[in-house]
Amino acid sequence: MVRFYQRTPIMKLLAPLACLCLALALAWAEDLHASAVLDRCKGLEMDAVAVNEEGIPYFFKGDHVFKGFHGKAELANESFVELDEHHHLGHVEAAFRMHYEDEPTHHDHMFFFLDNKVFSYYQHKLEDGYPKDISEVFPGIPDHLDAAVECPKPECEEDSVIFFKGDDIYHYNVRTKAVDEKEFKTMPNCTSAFRFMDHYYCFHGHHFSKFDPKTGEVHGRYPKEARDYFMRCSTFSENSDHVERERCSRVHLDAITADDAGDLYAFRGHHYIHKDEGNDTLLADTIENDFKELHSEVDAVFSHDGHLYMIKDEHLFLYTVGEPHVHLDGYPKPLKEVLGIEGPVDAAFACGGSDIAHIIKDQHIYDVDMKATPRVAGNQRPISLFKKVDAAMCGPGGLKVIVGNHYYHFESVMLFIASKALPEQHRVSLELFGCDH
Numbered sequence: 001m002v003r004f005y006q007r008t009p010i011m012k013l014l015a016p017l018a019c020l021c022l023a024l025a026l027a028w029a030e031d032l033h034a035s036a037v038l039d040r041c042k043g044l045e046m047d048a049v050a051v052n053e054e055g056i057p058y059f060f061k062g063d064h065v066f067k068g069f070h071g072k073a074e075l076a077n078e079s080f081v082e083l084d085e086h087h088h089l090g091h092v093e094a095a096f097r098m099h100y101e102d103e104p105t106h107h108d109h110m111f112f113f114l115d116n117k118v119f120s121y122y123q124h125k126l127e128d129g130y131p132k133d134i135s136e137v138f139p140g141i142p143d144h145l146d147a148a149v150e151c152p153k154p155e156c157e158e159d160s161v162i163f164f165k166g167d168d169i170y171h172y173n174v175r176t177k178a179v180d181e182k183e184f185k186t187m188p189n190c191t192s193a194f195r196f197m198d199h200y201y202c203f204h205g206h207h208f209s210k211f212d213p214k215t216g217e218v219h220g221r222y223p224k225e226a227r228d229y230f231m232r233c234s235t236f237s238e239n240s241d242h243v244e245r246e247r248c249s250r251v252h253l254d255a256i257t258a259d260d261a262g263d264l265y266a267f268r269g270h271h272y273i274h275k276d277e278g279n280d281t282l283l284a285d286t287i288e289n290d291f292k293e294l295h296s297e298v299d300a301v302f303s304h305d306g307h308l309y310m311i312k313d314e315h316l317f318l319y320t321v322g323e324p325h326v327h328l329d330g331y332p333k334p335l336k337e338v339l340g341i342e343g344p345v346d347a348a349f350a351c352g353g354s355d356i357a358h359i360i361k362d363q364h365i366y367d368v369d370m371k372a373t374p375r376v377a378g379n380q381r382p383i384s385l386f387k388k389v390d391a392a393m394c395g396p397g398g399l400k401v402i403v404g405n406h407y408y409h410f411e412s413v414m415l416f417i418a419s420k421a422l423p424e425q426h427r428v429s430l431e432l433f434g435c436d437h
């Protein structure tokens with residue numbers, strides 16, 4: 001090949017192009033390499049974890065960050081440009097979000113620790129004067145940290161930050177800057193730590209333990225697999241208990257519905273949960289197993305007249321409610337043809353016995369009269385309470401709207417649309433599925 005270039009003038013012209021192609025191919029291969037290596041479903045040890053201002057967890061690994069519970073790694077410097085201007089510092093070793101309302105200068109700032117420096121970001125913008133030495137901002141706290149997590153009152157005695165290095169633990173009082181060195185005897189060395197929904201998690205390897213931030217005590221059966229609870233993977237570790245995992249997972253649901261008998265079906269990624277109305281027994285299985293045609297990752301499900309209407313992208317799959325769930329001939333059909341609306345949609349529900357199906361798409365809700373032919377999605381109304389609804393279900397008790405880890409209860413669809421204030425927050429894992437933490 002090389003000889004060929006040298007002989008033919010045209011090839012000489014092409015040679016730089018070939019170089020460019022090679023460079024591109026190499027860059028591509030590198031990229032591929034990075035994302036292949038950084039598959040969090042294969043079990044990664046994260047360097048740092050912190051939630052952002054909106055409560056979305058950011059998992060840091062090397063140059064990369066994983067946002068939320070699923071999705072690919074992004075380069076950390078795309079979100080936090082300045083991390084790269086100090087390249088010699090290496091990668092993020094520890095991170096936390098300051099979350100103390102009576103500490104207005106730092107409230108909701110994200111702090112990143114690299115080597116001996118600390119970076120303070122507010123809404124992804126580096127604060128003036130940062131990075132600073134860790135010893136300047138957090139006197140008494142060592143460099144080269146392993147992990148950090150905020151601990152507000154009364155979960156800690158004072159508004160604090162807990163820092164981890166090896167098996168050393170430091171409680172840093174945000175107000176007085178006093179440092180209290182503690183020993184958490186039974187807890188493993190944390191490589192990252194975070195506070196999520198008022199619980200404290202220490203990650204070590206690709207496992208985690210929930211701990212008491214005051215004493216460091218670990219109660220219950222830990223360590224557990226981080227993938228099972230904080231990541232949305234198509235397959236899990238071999239000995240993963242499907243029921244326990246799905247019941248307690250912090251990953252948001254895709255869809256949920258109850259059939260006419262009150263049995264509940266909740267879908268998440270490749271799995272679903274079935275709760276029997278009669279005896280509250282919870283079963284978990286793969287979607288593939290019981291709804292083969294659907295395979296996984298459904299957008300919305302509602303039940304009507306003995307059938308489960310399951311929506312995925314632009315298609316509608318129709319199953320019978322009884323077991324085994326039979327997929328009706330001629331389906332999937334285009335969603336537009338069956339319900340008169342274009343996908344993708346966010347959530348769908350029908351209130352027990354009613355012939356009206358409600359579809360939520362972006363920040364609007366639509367009604368579809370199931371008795372009409374052809375069916376149309378009409379009566380569009382805006383939803384003011386939520387930016388994005390993950391799933392919704394309706395039954396004799398009213399409407400449950402699920403957003404992230406929480407659900408909200410409304411007496412009726414009308415009240416949901418008319419409400420100006422958020423009702424009480426309920427926890428999906430605890431109150432819907434009976435997870436004990």
Ligand SMILES: *[C@@H]1O[C@H](CO)[C@@H](O)[C@H](O)[C@H]1NC(C)=O
Nearest residue numbers: 063075076077078081084085
């Ligand atoms: C971000 O980081 C990557 C990998 O370390 C590097 O190749 C790239 O040049 C960086 N981008 C910026 C804008 O600094």
Ligand SMILES: *[C@@H]1O[C@H](CO)[C@@H](O)[C@H](O)[C@H]1NC(C)=O
Nearest residue numbers: 165166167168188189190204
């Ligand atoms: C925990 O960290 C200490 C150093 O602070 C080290 O001596 C010990 O071996 C570590 N334990 C484990 C299990 O890695």
Ligand SMILES: *[C@@H]1O[C@H](CO)[C@@H](O)[C@H](O)[C@H]1NC(C)=O
Nearest residue numbers: 275276277278279280281283
């Ligand atoms: C509860 O319901 C499930 C599903 O219908 C059934 O398989 C199971 O036997 C029931 N358990 C009890 C204790 O009745």
